Amino acid sequence: MAASFDRGGLLVKRKAATERWLALPAAARDSAPLSGASDLGSEAEDREGDSAGQYLTVLCWVGLGLGTLDAFVQPLPPGLVWAALGLSYLTGGLPPLRAAVAAVWQDRRLDIDLLMVVAAVAAAAVGAALEGAVLLALFSLSQTLEHRALGKARRAVEALMQLRPETALREGPEGVVEVPVAELVPGDRVILRPGARVPVDGRVASGAGHLDESTVTGESAPVRKAPGDPVHEATVNLDGILTVEVTRGLETSTVAQMIRLVTEAQAMKSPSERFSDWFGQRYTIAVLAGSALSWFGFRLSGHEADAALYRSATLLVAASPCAVVISVPAAILSALSAAARGGVLFKGGAALEGLAEVRTFAFDKTGTLTTGLAAVTQVLALEGTEDDFLALTAGLEAQSEHPIAAAIRREAAERRIVPLAVGDVRAHPSEGITGTDAEGQVWAGNTRMLALTGAVMPPRLARLAEGAETLVLVGRGTRVLGALTVADEPRATAAEALRGLKAGGRTDVLMMTGDRELVAGRIGARLGLASDEIHAGLLPGDKVRLVDAASARGKVAFIGDGVNDAAALARADVGVAMGVAGSEVALQAADVALMADDLRKLAAARRLARRTARVIRQNLTLSIGAMAGLVLGSLFLELPLPLAVLGHEGGTLLVVLNGLRLLADPIRVKA
Structure with missing residues (x-):
């Protein structure tokens, strides 16, 4: 039989529902939060549970108050006193007893609530019913406060779900009709009025305006949108009237991905949490056995049976590991929630703790350190006209996700060139x-590619090959038809982000790219990178080997936008994807997703991860130290039961509140 530390069912319901959700097939899992939100525990249910807990806690304290009044101020009728203490025992004892019995019966595990109930009953059995009522009242108050506090950290999923509008204005043959968002399919067109939330992911078909994307990316500055620009579900149209063409259904939207990632993150345990569970499971059983054996020890030392039972109950409370076990989840859940609201999604506490220990940050260049919005600077056709050459190249690159392909397509569109049909790409x-x-x-x-086809670089293209811009050669068989050059620019936030990472101390930064050294050197110089931090001409396998080599110095994080990066993301100790800007493959392979294109969020996430590690150490030091002091006091100083309860519950609340400080981390406000 295992031991559990879900006090009064605080986490059991959520965790069980999350595990059921994770067991669903992937296709069903995406839509489950939409149709089965109640399974995950809605905010309304949380509030109802909080209200019931508050009422019971108040009644428990009313009974304790009357008992205290009789004992220290004004004697009351014995019947009233017993009724008052009975009220305290019923309202303060039955809920944890019910949770403890359910844990033993259903899950075959000992719940920490059982320890509190046993201690209270033992106190009543030796004539210290008032002390037992104090224990249950403080335990009930502590449990209620913890429930409310941890609920703030655990409501990240519900908060994301509430961002979604329930209806949308769909444009059709019969005009504009209000329909449920769930009925929208790719290809539909919806009308966005000022102040409206975007119902699903799409692309602006007509109109222009500014959108508040802070709910998804964490960026507070409005973003201007024009025809052709993507828009994300749950963002807010600030001005203008937009017509948006739906590109994704509700089940695969941006918010659906965020809900999936946050829900999975809450179910995954970090190394610290696994240790906490391992320690607690064994320790709680030891506490029960040790408290029982201590009765014999106290009896042998000369204590009467009642006094020995009282001191054993005090030891049981003092040695209960509530604070130790709640120390890590309180910090991890708060940090995950703060990060999600700041536009950074961690896939579990392990990723959060891993980021805090990273020594080397390896960046893909194109689309990560650079904007990915490259522009064609030169076009040189060796056969035919430039327009014909560009039509063929744009047709070949029509379905590619690479930023260079996007630049070529934009160039063709600006010249009003229709791409040729190219298949088997x-x-x-x-x-x-x-x-x-x-x-x-x-x-x-x-x-x-030139070498693979057996073609030879034409002399007319040699000058382009020597430049500091990306060269794209186009050919047919062994014939080179022409070439074009593409130039990319560093992201505006990239240099500051790299400086922020290095400012953390003992941090190495690497830039990796398949581009030529001249191109990589131009970008690296503008980012303030040294020559030994720039690695050019790499294949995907080369990136993996560089990550392997860097791991000899410590943990490695790889940051990419997803194009050619999946292998390196998976190999790194911590894989970071540019969530909104990156590809689906990268989002699945990575451990951390940056929902915005602002790399400063990575430096902020690392600061949060390190701060979380410090809070966990503080909590464990405080909780273990307090527990050791209470145990010693109960063994050698005849510590009264009420003081043991105060120390036990006070320590538990302190570590919870210390962990909840992470909810206010600056990552939610700015990078």
């Missing part, structure tokens, strides 16, 4: 892309 990471058109196979890529 295949991506070759860190090399290029191949496909087939009406005349046969075509390819586009870097000098590696």
Whole structure:
């Protein structure tokens, strides 16, 4: 039989519901929070539970107050006193007893509530009913306060779900009709009025305005949206009237991903939590056995049976590990909640603790340290016209996710060039892309792709190859049809983010890219990186090997936008994906998702992770120290039961409140 520390069912219901949700198939899991939110424990249920707990706590204290009045101020009729103490025992003892019996019967585990009930009953059995009532009243108050406090950290899922509007204005043949958001499918068009929340992910079809994206990305500055720009569910239209074309249904939307990540994170245990559970399970059983054996020890030392039982009950309360076990979850849950509201999603406490210990941060260049909004700077066609050459290249890159492909498509669109139809398209990471058109196979890529096809660099393109811009060669078989150059710019926040990471001390930074050294050097210099921190000309396997090498110095975090990064993200100790800007593959492979494109959030997340580690150490030191002091006092100083209760419950509340300080971390406000 195992031991449990879910005091009064504080965490049992949520954890069981979360585990049931995680057991669902992936497809069903995405929609489960929408149709089955009650399974996860809605905020309304939390409030009802809080209200019931508050009423019982008040009644328990009313009974204790009357008992105290009789004992120290004014004697009351014996019947009234017994009724008052009985009220305290019923309202303060039955809820934890019920939870303890349910834990033993259903889950085969000892609940810490059982220790409190046993101690109170033992006190009453030796004629110290008032002391037992004090124990139950303080325990009930502590439990109620903890329930309310930890509820704030555990309501991250419900808070995300409440961001979703229930209806949307869908444009159709019959005009604009208000429909449930669940009925929207990709391709539908919805009208967004000023002040309205975006119902689902989509793309602006017409109109322009500013959106508040702070609910998703944590960024407070409004973002201007124009036709073609993406919009995310739950963001707010501040001005203008927008027509938005739906690109994702409700089950796969941005908020659905956030709900899934946060729910999984709350169910996953960090190493500290696993240790806390391991320690507590064994220790609680030892407390029960030790308290029982202590009765014999007190009897042998000359105490009467009643006095020995009283001191054993005091020892039982003093040695209960409530504070030790709640120390880690209080901090972890608060940090996860604060990070989620600040636009950073951790996939569990292990990722949070791992980020605090990272020694090396390895960054992919394109789309991570750079904007990913590269622009075509030169086009040189060796055969035919530039327009024909660009039409073929844009057709080949039509389905690629790479930022360079997006730049080529934008260039073609600006020149009003219609891309040619190219089929059987295949991506070759860190090399290029191949496909087939009406005349046969075509390819586009870097000098590696050039070598793979057996083609030779034409003299007319040698000058472009020597420049500091990214070179894209295009050919058919062994013939090179032309080339174009693309230039990217560093993100505005990248240099500050790198400085922030290095300011944390003992931190190495690496930039990795498949681009040429000249291109990488130009970007690295603008970011303030040294030459030995820049690694160019890499294949995906090379990135993995560099991560392996860096891991010899300590833990490694790899940060990428997802294109060609999945292997390195998975290999690193902590994988960080640019959540909204990155690909689905990266979001699944990573341990941490940055919902905004602001890399300063990474430095803020690391500060939060380190602060969480400090709070956990503080909590464990305080809780173990307080427990040791109470145990020694109960063994050698005849510590009264009420003082043991005060020390036990006070220590538990202190560590909870100390952990809840993380809810106000600056990551929620600014990077």
